[in-house]
Amino acid sequence: QKEVEQNSGPLSVPEGAIASLNCTYSDRGSQSFFWYRQYSGKSPELIMSIYSNGDKEDGRFTAQLNKASQYVSLLIRDSQPSDSATYLCAGSRAGAGSYQLTFGKGTKLSVIP
């Protein structure tokens, strides 16, 4: 079974610190990876996508992908209380005419003011 593993947390960081979220995956056929943010009682919202090995930066967010190690990470710099949410890692693989996402169970992040 194809799996995406995340530490469920909670991960607590002080305001202004760097939050580091990690994810490993078992399916070497996974081609693209996504980080979704989900506030309590809300739907998932895409914050980062990464397709190639290396780093990808977008504002305070940096995604890192290492396909050889089957490892994906998300760094949040200058963490704010508004970043407190559950972060879902997902990998994409080809299905029947479409691409299916396999989600991890999520890491709950709390940013302490």
Added chain:
Amino acid sequence: NAGVTQTPKFQVLKTGQSMTLQCAQDMNHNSMYWYRQDPGMGLRLIYYSASEGTTDKGEVPNGYNVSRLNKREFSLRLESAAPSQTSVYFCASSEVRGTGGRETQYFGPGTRLLVL
């Protein structure tokens, strides 16, 4: 541009009752998906539709049926609800471009279902 909409937002059913969850998207996406989310289990794919007229099973299809009514609408039906189907249901859509699975899936607001 409403994105992905779902109805109802909340529903209580008794065991054995049936219901249909509705989903519609106005982004002209080809692919649509139904997920369920349970505490400690993450998001799990129930069914998906790569394009109008096609549907395929996901990870947890048992107890559900789907209909891709047209390009915009994708419904999920519970024929005989069971307490194990108590969950939050999310519909999503995406536009498949090229290869590599780089398309973004956009999620609806969710339907909270309680089966007693």
